[in-house]
Amino acid sequence: MKQPTLWAAYGLPAALLVGLAAATTKSSGEGARLALPYTPTIPRTWDSTALAAAELPLATPSASPRHVPAAYYYGLPERVAYKNYPVYAPGREPKGYWQWLEKQEPQVVFDPAKLHTEADWIKAGELLFDMPIDVDGAVITLDNVRDPAFYAAVKVPLTKDGIMPYARYVVKEKGKVLLGNLSCGMCHTRVEQGGVVLKGAQGNFPGDPATAWNIRHDPNFPEPAVQYVTGVLFDAPFVPNDPNSQLSRQPKEKIAQAFESLPPGTNGRQGTSILFPPSVPDLIGVQQRTYLDHGGLARHRSIGDMMRYIAINQALDFMASYDAYIPAGKAHKTLPPPGKSAFVGTFDRYSEAQLFALAKYVYSLRPPTNPHQPTAQTKRGGQLFVEQGCVSCHTPPLYTNNMLTPADGFEVPEEHRQKYDVFEISIGTDPGYTLQTRRGTGYYKVPSLRGVWYRGPFLHDGSLATLEDMLDPRRLDAGYVPTGFRGASGAPHAVRGHEFGLALPAPDRAALVAFLKIL
Amino acid sequence: MPLLLLWSWLLTQLGGQFTQQPAEPAVRFEIVNAGFTVQGTLGGLQAMGQFDPAQLAQAHIRATVPVSTIQTGISLRDKHLQKPDYFDAAQFPVLSMQSTAFRSLGGGQYEGTFTLTIKGISHEVRVPFTVSAARELQGSFHLNRLDYGIGKSSLVLANDVAVSLRTKLAEGP
Known part of the structure; x- marks a missing residue:
């Protein structure tokens, strides 16, 4: 069975940031500084002392997440950043594009040894922002992005060039083009009317309606799998009469209806709820925020905290223990060996340098030019x-x-x-x-x-x-x-x-x- | 914000014992928030004591006002002011003011020295006031809200609070 659609882990919080990339402006002084030689001191992400105080307790304090030990975290393999490519909507793809993709050699695009300036780190971070961490159809599939009916039903916004900017093609092996999900940009990209792209702004990918589409149309997504995935994403069994757990036990059409109810700009991210969904946060200006998430779950005291937030949300929180409930654990009770989990985002991790670059990029985001003027x-x-x-x-x-x-x-x-x-x-x-x-x-x-x-x-x-x-x-x-x-x-x-x-x-x-x- | 006090004397009959509650808000205060002056009131003043200009050495006043009476024109803000980060009304439901001395400044002007207690924190304040021929009493003073743990330092909310009182004294005997 193909891995079930998972609309969730994305939401790279970390990803925060952004603004119309094209409109991003920097002062000449800032530009000169960013071009100076730069050797960063990269914080340790899974620092047990910092991690212990990185999050607020939950409203149910006994259920506050206990994250995996450092030995487990660093036992996970690092993610390899393969070059990825735009996805065009059906009818908008340049002639011969697919054949060209099939001829591409896999390329690793992130190498910290080649980053010499702060601008280099930021640019590398942008590549990582767009890097899918899933190629198994966790949210949408290759079939979806080449199906006109999917676009019509889900109403996926497109850029002026007909690009569907929320997912990317990935080449890990020559001749094999994969559809990549769950980049930071999947949730944190906004396409305005007219097709203008605002990277890092409140995203508007209709990911939850897309999940509803797949629940209804993907023959490889049977009801037990739908219920399992919905539960992993949202169950909070420590909540009295947890409505999320009740939803995940419903027939799959009921669950599809719940996913479908989320409008663009909201997101059924893991650990939240499609009954009480969060709106997607705007990452532009996140460097000045001292708490992250709508509930202020994560503290933001330093770039190290941002790295922790990214690591947790992409997606080690699936492996945390919430009063002995481990969402993606074996039988929700125990951790599989490091790297042996089958659930997206939990069998690998970003490297420390990748997390640092991502945070630097998020911090670099600037708002687009405001068309509204004082009157x-x-x-x-x-x-x-x-x-x-x-x-x-x-x-x-x-x-x-x-x-x-x-x-x-x-x-x-x-x-x-x-x-x-x-x-x-x-x-x-x-x-x-x-x-x-x-x-x-x-x-x-x-x-x-x-x-x-x-x-x-x-x-x-x-x-x-x-x-x-x-x-x-x-x-x-x-x-x-x-x-x-x-x-x-x-x-x-x-x-x-x-x-x-x-x-x-x-x-x-x-x-x-x-x-x-x-x- | 607010604070303030109360005064009893206001209601005093010049000379003699008194216990009075004003029908109108007894205390007004002002504080600058983001360049805009927010005005508020406190009501429910309870004052006891005696005040005779001819016998200031014997004058004494104790006044209290319930925190619950704060009004600033925005109900949610009024509710917030009851919370621990401001007045903590659950633990400290009243503001109090206890006189320790009075002196005449001449020309119908006086100055009272009071111990002002807010959130269990006491500081001395000096309150100049006048009593007109029409028996109208006016007084005012300033306080620093941070001295009493009322809110925290803020980029937009001033620390200084101006407190004023204007009231008609009851007719004397």
């Missing part, structure tokens, strides 16, 4: 932003205070008040993600508002498609149809929480939106 309306919006108290959480210049807010139903432990940056008021958004998943800490991170003009959907679960929807008071009505994620049932329901500004007159709400779009 009298944005000035008024800026005044409202202050008067309404938005600045308390979305504090300039980062437009976040880099703090954690407790969700409804979570009591802040006394020791957290000293150890973490807690802004101790719930804003009333849906607590499901942070209380009922393997990544749930009980908190939600205050997001930065920089770059909201190119992002969406909004809120941690992508419930609202646009900024205008965020400030639409009708979203509090029981009969409201959410414009973003609305759940598998699709039933109307109020989108509560973060209700700031909803009582303002319409012109003031419009002014606030206008202001936000210039950030």
Whole structure:
């Protein structure tokens, strides 16, 4: 049986970063610095002391992940970075392209011995950002990307050149072209209307609908496999009456419906939930974030923490023990020998140099040029932003205070008040993600508002498609149809929480939106 | 933010014992947030003591005000101010002010020295105030919110809090 589709591990958090690659700008001074000789001091990723404090405890503290020992981690083989190639949509592929691919020799594209400047490391990191870590069809298959019906059903965005930028062809052996999944870029690439690509921005690959397609159409993805994979991805058995475990035991059509309900810009990443999905984070500016993940699960104190985050999310968290539950472990109880796991992302690892290069690339991401300009309306919006108290959480210049807010139903432990940056008021958004998943800490991170003009959907679960929807008071009505994620049932329901500004007159709400779009 | 206090004297009858609660918010405060002045109030003042300008050595006032009465115009912010990172209302439900001395500044002006206690932290504050011919009392002072553990250092929220009081004193006998 072919390995079942796995829409998940991607989400390379690490990947964070980016911006329209083409629009990325650096000052001449920065450019000169990046061209100087550079010999980095690379932190040890699986440093037990650093790792022990790298994550917050879960909302259920006893289930906080215990990651694999260093001996196990370093016993995993390192990933080999083979050169990869663009995937064109059917009908857009240049004539003779496939035949050309079949003639390509495998090439290893990452060699730290050849990196002499900081710019070299960043460029190498970009290659790794685009490097699939799966060639076994973990998310989508070779058949999918060459099937017009797949594109029509899943509505995969394309670049101006007809490239489907979320997956890549990989040549590990001459004459054998593989479809590669689960690069960082798979989740952290955004294709805007008009086909403009923003690398590192809130991604919009419809990966979960793609999984739903494969559940329904792939004859090699039988119901037990669908249930198993769904469970590995999302089960949180330590949660009372875990809704994720209940879902993974449903008939596969029910599971397909749940996957299908996630709109582009959200992602059923491993350890989260397709019942309470996270919106894909914007990696541009991540160097200034002190917590990662919507729940602030990972601390970001240094580039070493970023490397740990990447390693864990690509995808050693499958092998962590959550109160004795190991998602991809043998019978969910024990670890297979290093390198012997069959589950994507768990039988190998990035090298230390690869992780460092990835982090450097993520840090280098810059936002695209903002087409929105200050006006009298944005000035008024800026005044409202202050008067309404938005600045308390979305504090300039980062437009976040880099703090954690407790969700409804979570009591802040006394020791957290000293150890973490807690802004101790719930804003009333849906607590499901942070209380009922393997990544749930009980908190939600205050997001930065920089770059909201190119992002969406909004809120941690992508419930609202646009900024205008965020400030639409009708979203509090029981009969409201959410414009973003609305759940598998699709039933109307109020989108509560973060209700700031909803009582303002319409012109003031419009002014606030206008202001936000210039950030 | 807020803070402040209360004062009792306000309600005092010049001369004699008093126990009064103002119908209107007794305390107002201002703090600059991102260049914008946020205004707030505290109500529910409870004041006891005596204040006779002719016998300042015997004057004494103790006033308290519930933290729960803070209003800043944004309900969620008011709720947040009750939490441990600000006033920690669960453990310290009232702000208190206990006079230790008064002196006359002349021309109907006085200065009271008070021990202001917020979140269990006490500091001395000096509060100048006036009592007009119409028996209107006005007083004000400043405090540093960080001295009382109210929030943390912030890029946008000032440390200085201006506290003011303006109230009509009850008619004397």
